Amino acid sequence: MSFSSDVKKELSQNISSACCYKAEAFGMLLFGRSFSLSEISLMTEFQSVAEHYCTSIRDLTGVTPNMTCTNAGNYKILIPTRAERIKVLEYFGYTGKELSLRINLSNLEQSNNDCCSRALLRGAFLVCGSVTDPNKEYHIEFNVQKAKLCSDLMQIIDDLGLKAKKIIRGNSYVIYSKDAESVEDYIGTMGANHAFMEVMQTRAMKDIKNQINRRTNFESANMSRSIEAGLKQVALIEEILQKIKLDDMTTDLSELCSLRLENPDISLDELGKLMNPELSRSAVSRRFKKLEKIAAELKSK
Ligand SMILES: [Zn+2]
Known part of the structure; x- marks a missing residue:
């Protein structure tokens, strides 16, 4: 009907x-x-x-x-x-x-x-x-x-x-x-009171769905940003590894590099938690800055 x-x-x-x-x-x-x-x-x-x-x-x-x-x-x-x-x-x-x-x-x-x-x-x-x-x-x-x-x-x-x-x-x-x-x-x-309630409920459900969609879009945008950042870091590390061996790096950097190569898609937060000892997001970020500097130096040589 x-x-x-x-x-x-x-x-x-x-x-x-x-x-x-x-x-x-x-x-x-x-x-x-x-x-x-x-x-x-x-x-x-x-x-x-x-x-x-x-x-x-x-x-x-x-x-x-x-x-x-x-x-x-x-x-x-x-x-x-x-x-x-x-x-x-x-x-x-x-x-x-x-x-x-x-x-x-x-x-x-x-x-x-x-x-x-x-x-x-x-x-x-x-x-x-x-x-x-x-x-x-x-x-x-x-x-x-x-x-x-x-x-x-x-x-x-x-x-x-x-x-x-x-x-x-x-x-x-x-x-x-x-x-x-x-x-x-x-x-x-x-x-039509019954139909009225039905339309009202449908409208309320639509509003909730829209809110959820907006949030999911926002979250997946954030997620793809972090995946993109991860892939850039992988490229950076691979570039460095063409000139320096992993073993020749300081331990803190070599550990970070190998963890990132194994986990290209996780966030800096998650990467920090895999380190031994654990590192904060900003500490991980500082180490990537260091890696960027190394890569730049290697390029200019
Ligand atoms: Zn009347």
Whole structure:
């Protein structure tokens, strides 16, 4: 099951107060496939949405929609008769002859917490929205067929304090948002609490992973620096050994040289610990300085 379908299933099962139940059904009708005198219909791939659409219309208006399943596995819902369509349209304050469909705000009860605006958004999302799995990317969108309806929905989204952008894609108007925080806000605002927690956790996990990655990169950068330094020292020692034998060096230097040749990839710290007696990092470093001096002298001879 896709993340979208999980969210829709959760939203379809939400229990709304009476005012919001109406606002949500209104959202589903208005942003469904068609809401006019000649046709009131919805086409959806989600069973939970199809059933919720039918139940809401029946509960509120007493009209029973007709649901069929297409060969492609989609659910097609129609209100069969003209008389029934008029009943549904009138219930939401429409005649069905409107030239351009707008959101009739009288279907939303004014309240302090914007409950009905959120319910309308939820209804719209159920029938024309989708959200990508936050593990893959952050993306939520509403695909609206009519320009003015799109503007009205944008206004509601704006009033709810949510961020959105608008583009035209083919024949539709798409309202979308692509940042993590917004996707989280939309899901929370619509009331999918379970999905909201999931997105929040995913985001927290991503943050932690990023932090770990940054640290690993930093550590491996440090490590490659020390390997690089080790290899340079090996080259230096080999250069010296072309002119002086190991046995001819002082003991402190010959021991360091042979240990470095055996362990080209360890840090100065670790190299110091292998010496007998143990040496500090800076003491090891001083001895390499000495070796560099010797190499320079040998070169100039
Ligand atoms: Zn309400």
